[in-house]
Amino acid sequence: MPNLNSKILVLANWKVNLSLAETLALVKKLLTGVAKLKGNFELGLCPTFPALPGVAKLLQKKKVLLGAQNVFWKPNGPYTGEISPSVLRELGVKYVIVGHSERRQYLKETDIMIRQKIAATLAEGLTPVLCVGETFAERQAGQKDIVVARQISAALTGITLSPGHELVIAYEPVWVIGSGRAVAPEEAFYIARVIRQSLIDIFSTRMVDSQIKIIYGGSVNTSNIASFVGRGKLGGVLVGGASLEAKSFLALLKQL
Numbered sequence: 001m002p003n004l005n006s007k008i009l010v011l012a013n014w015k016v017n018l019s020l021a022e023t024l025a026l027v028k029k030l031l032t033g034v035a036k037l038k039g040n041f042e043l044g045l046c047p048t049f050p051a052l053p054g055v056a057k058l059l060q061k062k063k064v065l066l067g068a069q070n071v072f073w074k075p076n077g078p079y080t081g082e083i084s085p086s087v088l089r090e091l092g093v094k095y096v097i098v099g100h101s102e103r104r105q106y107l108k109e110t111d112i113m114i115r116q117k118i119a120a121t122l123a124e125g126l127t128p129v130l131c132v133g134e135t136f137a138e139r140q141a142g143q144k145d146i147v148v149a150r151q152i153s154a155a156l157t158g159i160t161l162s163p164g165h166e167l168v169i170a171y172e173p174v175w176v177i178g179s180g181r182a183v184a185p186e187e188a189f190y191i192a193r194v195i196r197q198s199l200i201d202i203f204s205t206r207m208v209d210s211q212i213k214i215i216y217g218g219s220v221n222t223s224n225i226a227s228f229v230g231r232g233k234l235g236g237v238l239v240g241g242a243s244l245e246a247k248s249f250l251a252l253l254k255q256l
């Protein structure tokens with residue numbers, strides 16, 4: 001599968017698992033460890049919103065990039081409690097996770113909200129990481145491919161990808177997140193082809209191959225990461241639980 005660049009994208013989604021102090025301590029350990037690694041990967045860290053300024057400071061002049069776990073779709077205005085893409089850009093954020101299944105489930109994020117978030121994120125020159133994936137019930141109903149294709153179409157139809165824009169699609173089967181058991185790599189590769197076809201129905205093939213990266217998330221760990229990424233496989237991974245501890249996350253990165 002052709003990819004945006006040859007670097008494997010590894011995004012760490014820390015969700016709401018760490019205190020501020022724990023976040024900064026983890027970043028410091030990771031920076032020390034990553035400096036010794038030679039793998040062909042690009043690392044992005046997605047802490048909670050309040051941790052972004054502190055993490056941004058630590059990442060200054062480092063190769064590790066900053067990501068956010070969510071965003072609002074307006075640049076400013078009367079939207080109490082929300083965070084705008086322009087503020088994320090000011091903080092030095094590059095990647096913005098949009099439409100994570102936990103937000104679709106607990107915050108009732110809809111396809112329309114997700115599409116607006118993608119548009120706003122791109123307009124600010126940031127890279128959205130659109131999460132798609134089926135629930136266990138949808139899978140059991142034989143709807144896996146249809147659900148993913150529908151999520152792609154709903155989130156991206158009408159979106160303009162200008163030159164220089166980048167987009168990441170993360171296939172995260174909802175039922176394996178946090179389960180300790182990833183899907184078989186072949187299954188992720190198959191869905192990546194479904195995703196690619198859905199993308200080609202919206203954008204040109206050239207744009208899809210040069211501006212969009214397809215990655216996998218869901219119980220990625222040190223033992224299975226190499227089976228998902230690399231030549232002829234996927235463009236990267238979105239890691240939750242296995243990125244929360246420096247030693248094991250560095251061991252995972254060492255596989256690349």
Ligand code: 13P
Nearest residue numbers: 013177178218219240241
């Ligand atoms: P786990 O790696 O803990 O399964 O989480 C995946 C995920 O939801 C990343 O966004």
